[in-house]
Amino acid sequence: MDMAAAEGILARAPSSAAGPDSGRTPPEAGAPLIAAQGLSFAYPPHFTIEIASFTLRAGERTALVGRNGSGKTTWLRLLAGLERPGPGGCCRHRAGLRLGFLRQNPYLFSGTVGGNLAYPLALLRLPRAEIASRVAAMLERIELAPLARRRSDELSGGERKRLALGRALIGKPEALLLDEPDAHLDRRSRSVIEGLLSTSPAALLFATHDLRFAHRLAREVLHLRAGRLVPGTPENVLSGRAVEPSGTSAGARIRTSGGLTIRVGHPPEPGEARVTIDPRSLVVSREAFDSSMQNQFPGRIAAAHEENGNVWLEIALAGEVLTAIVSRGSYERLGLNLGLPVVVSFKANAVEIL
């Protein structure tokens, strides 16, 4: 396989050296664009980020979810070749890969909105007319055409993000890594960005906090905790089928593939359904109790780890495992322990349909 080692950005040949229009054959769907093995990056007092094995293939869209500080940004930076990994690991980029990267807080160059979009094209020494037409087209797509001559530092947060994404896309990258492209956005910017990403032919790997966003865009959602991928579905994503409403039982329900019947607040589309429940909205108790919560399941604590004063509980129910977060204090007050039988309760409205 023709791949060049990425040894930090200084050693990397400029991705765009070949130019987007050089007629190079685009990678076939499924061709590996970024392949990483055994990458590690140490944050000495805390923990080590590890990418045991990861491959981003042409045509793939992968989401990376995990809480703040779980290592998402470092993961992306390692894969982009922006951080030098610890000894032993390797991260290879397809030869001549055109790689785009959108930071969480993108840096916009001083000057105009149009000037920022033109920058990557000007580096390729494209003819002025072509630059102008591609900039104009991108301005339309990011819905900033009226602001083309506006100075970049006069934009709102959402406009900045759209401009940065447009600038990352204008060179037609084959792979695009994005660090929380959906964070802190107004509704319009969010839909523009989601639209751009969902229609982009580039292979995507993006970090996000929003599970629904992750599942809408990506086929695969990876869950990162303390710098490592953790197996299984991240944070209570359950798949199943909508249950047809029948005579006596009111309200919409979903039967998960694990056999759990969950009441949901809004009727799902008939057929396949995926839902998620925020681990913070799960109520853990020693015994069942009567309340307005329509979902109540007995289970057993299968795992518990403490992070920042909270305890993450993995509770094995009949056929499914749910993650719940309780405070350290509640954990101790309730006398919770591994293996202990507990009851998990949550409102129908806490179930989000993905």
Added chain:
Amino acid sequence: MDFLLHSLGDALRLIAAFDRDLLGIVATTLRVAVASTAIAALLALPPALLIARREFPGKPLVLSLLRSAMAIPTVLIGLLVYAFIARNAPLGGMRLLFTPAAIVIGQVLLILPLITALAHAALQQRAALVYEEARLLGASPRAASWQVLVESRLGVTTAVAAGFGRVISEVGIALMLGGNIRGSTRTITTAITLETSQGNFARAFALGLVLLALVVLIHLFLRLRNEARAA
């Protein structure tokens, strides 16, 4: 007081008359100062950029050495360079002593740390960020470095202007290495020293006024340009 006013009047008359000698001194001063500043800027900006962009062991030491070096007395540099280019010194064969080139060498050494330290201060906040962003958008290392300078151009021009202000107004190096040779290495500051010591206060004043005007004009020009760019 009368004496001061009298000298000032004479000085203005001299300037108004475009005294040839005076014009020649101003021209030499500008040539030397522009050359020193340009060479020092070319030599200082790449390391300033690198120090701003990278973390390395000993970086705080390098920075504090640079800041200390900003305070080196001009006469000490004059002495050091003299020791190298005097007739019987290692580089004596190049016949540099008492030429404008000798002044330029000394002045470049004088403001190298100054421009490096000030440019580093201007660049450090964004250098790594801008460089990385530009590289990610396809820029070559050279183009990305240029973009870093462009993004911090106000601070960078201020650093270079500070270097220019230092060399145009210094007297120690110009005197020791230039020798204050009329028509060759006489600069405004060395001329002022000479005229004052000979009692020609009017000429000294005239030269002083010209120097002041030059410094103010250059400062104003830079400021206006920066404001125009920022607007």
